[in-house]
Amino acid sequence: MPSGDDDDGATLRTELEASLLKIHSLEKENQELKQETSRLKAQINTLKAHDLERKSILWKKLHHSMDCGKVIADDPPQKQKLQVDVPIKKSTSDQTNVINPPPSPPQLLQRRVTAPPPPPPPILPTPVGSKTVRRVPAVMEFYRSLMKRDTQLKETKNGASGLVPAAYSRDMIGEIENRSTYLTSIKSDVEKYGPLLNYLIREVQSAAFREISEVEAFVKWVDGELSCLVDERAVLKHFPQWPERKADALREAAFSYRDLKNLESEVLGFENGLKQPVIQSLRKMQALQDRLESNISGVERSREGTSKRYKELQIPWQWLMDTGVVGKIKLSSLNLARECMRRIAKELECNEASRNGDLLIQGVRFAFRVHQFAGGFDTETMHAFEELKEIGSRCG
Numbered sequence: 001m002p003s004g005d006d007d008d009g010a011t012l013r014t015e016l017e018a019s020l021l022k023i024h025s026l027e028k029e030n031q032e033l034k035q036e037t038s039r040l041k042a043q044i045n046t047l048k049a050h051d052l053e054r055k056s057i058l059w060k061k062l063h064h065s066m067d068c069g070k071v072i073a074d075d076p077p078q079k080q081k082l083q084v085d086v087p088i089k090k091s092t093s094d095q096t097n098v099i100n101p102p103p104s105p106p107q108l109l110q111r112r113v114t115a116p117p118p119p120p121p122p123i124l125p126t127p128v129g130s131k132t133v134r135r136v137p138a139v140m141e142f143y144r145s146l147m148k149r150d151t152q153l154k155e156t157k158n159g160a161s162g163l164v165p166a167a168y169s170r171d172m173i174g175e176i177e178n179r180s181t182y183l184t185s186i187k188s189d190v191e192k193y194g195p196l197l198n199y200l201i202r203e204v205q206s207a208a209f210r211e212i213s214e215v216e217a218f219v220k221w222v223d224g225e226l227s228c229l230v231d232e233r234a235v236l237k238h239f240p241q242w243p244e245r246k247a248d249a250l251r252e253a254a255f256s257y258r259d260l261k262n263l264e265s266e267v268l269g270f271e272n273g274l275k276q277p278v279i280q281s282l283r284k285m286q287a288l289q290d291r292l293e294s295n296i297s298g299v300e301r302s303r304e305g306t307s308k309r310y311k312e313l314q315i316p317w318q319w320l321m322d323t324g325v326v327g328k329i330k331l332s333s334l335n336l337a338r339e340c341m342r343r344i345a346k347e348l349e350c351n352e353a354s355r356n357g358d359l360l361i362q363g364v365r366f367a368f369r370v371h372q373f374a375g376g377f378d379t380e381t382m383h384a385f386e387e388l389k390e391i392g393s394r395c396g
Contacts, residue, residue, distance in 0.1 A: 182230070182231075185230040185231075186230055186231060186234050186235055186238075189228075189229050189230055189235045190235055190238045193228065193229065193235070196225065197235070197236070197239055197242070198239070200222060200225060200226070201239065201241055201242055201243065203222075204222065204242075204243050204246055204247050204250070205243050205246070207246075207250070207314070208314040209314070209315065209316055210316060211316060212253060212254075212257045212316045212319045212325065213257075214316075215250055215253050215254050215257070215315060215316060216254040216257055216258060218250065218254075219250050219251050219254040219255075220254075222247070222250075223251075245313070246313045246315075249309060249310065249313050249315055250313075250315060253310065253315050253316070256299065257319065257325065259295065260295060260296075260299070260325060260326070260329055261325075263291060263292060263295060263329070264328070264329045264332045266288065267288055267292060267329075267332045267333060267335060267336060268332050268335055270284075270285070270288060270335060270336060270339060271339075272285075272339040272340075272342070272343050278343060278344065278347045278359070281339075281343055282340065282343075282344075282362060282366070285336045285339060285340050285366070286366065288336060289333060289336055289366070289369065289370065289373075292329070292332075292333055292373075293373060296326060296329065296330060296373075299320060299326060300326075303320050303321075306320065307320055307321075322375075330373060330374045330375065331374055331378075333370050333373055333374050334370060334374055334377065334378055334380075334381045336366075336370060337366065337367050337370035337371070337374075337377070337381055337384070337385075338380060338381050338384045340363055340366050340367065341363055341367055341381075341384040341385055341387070341388040342384055342387075342388075344359055344360065344362070344363035344388060345363075345384075345387050345388045345391045347359060348360065348391050348392070349391060360388075360392045363388060364388070364392075367385055367388070
């Protein structure tokens with residue numbers, strides 16, 4: 001037994017020594033990496049300083065070349081002299097003797113304005129990457145000649161077709177001078193329908209309703225009164241007391257309610273034509289259910305903020321809840337579920353070939369979808385479901 005313990009101890013000592021050696025080598029490597037990192041950082045700082053110094057020299061050279069541009073254009077060999085005069089940092093006194101500070105932008109502009117008209121400006125090379133590009137006067141001349149020719153052709157065409165530009169100019173001048181037909185009509189409406197609009201302002205401000213159907217009738221009446229205006233928004237801008245926020249909210253409520261009621265009527269009035277193929281009928285019912293769910297989902301998403309705004313403006317908001325019109329519209333989808341299940345049940349009874357497909361699965365899936373959307377089945381829909389279930393069990 002002691003010999004076995006000695007062997008285990010020797011093994012552990014060997015592993016410990018190997019681990020220590022590995023740790024020592026890693027520490028040494030880490031130290032070398034730190035030194036290399038310090039060296040690279042120092043090199044980066046040196047390169048940055050060199051780059052800044054180089055940019056400063058190039059910037060001074062650029063300003064000096066702009067100041068001496070005329071001399072360079074008249075005497076091209078002077079370019080070599082300009083390169084020789086690039087400042088070299090020997091001493092402060094040498095630098096002040098060789099380089100004149102570049103003039104400030106206002107002084108440079110003043111020189112250009114007060115100087116006599118010079119000959120055509122010199123073509124200075126512009127560095128782009130490693131290449132050099134030059135401005136080509138021939139390109140500008142050719143472009144101007146083409147544009148001039150194009151303008152002449154357009155003027156010729158306009159002259160041949162009539163005095164259209166002159167008419168446009170008269171309209172524009174009329175707009176500026178408030179003499180256009182449109183602005184005249186707006187001013188006329190403001191003066192003519194001023195008493196009517198003031199009456200409508202009072203009616204909208206004091207409007208308060210209990211039922212959303214009353215809002216729909218009121219909005220229909222207001223829109224009918226405003227239909228005589230040339231431009232409703234433009235005319236009402238002359239009446240700052242117009243309650244735009246409440247009027248827009250009334251219209252929003254009325255239009256939303258009207259759209260939902262129209263969709264409900266379409267769903268309740270859906271009739272499953274037996275002459276149509278069953279797949280086509282199912283697609284129509286699914287499309288109606290898609291529209292129904294999409295509209296109700298939009299109402300429910302904004303219901304909290306909308307109901308709060310309607311309360312503030314004395315507009316009915318209870319119809320947005322599941323206990324109001326929205327809940328009734330959800331229940332109208334049960335008509336689609338009944339029509340779907342009855343049509344599929346009749347198809348399975350009359351057509352044996354349809355029993356091998358997934359027609360039963362489609363019917364049950366659609367019924368479940370409506371069940372979740374409406375919150376359950378009523379007695380009639382439940383009876384249609386039991387019939388479909390019985391026929392499906394017999395066919396299976």
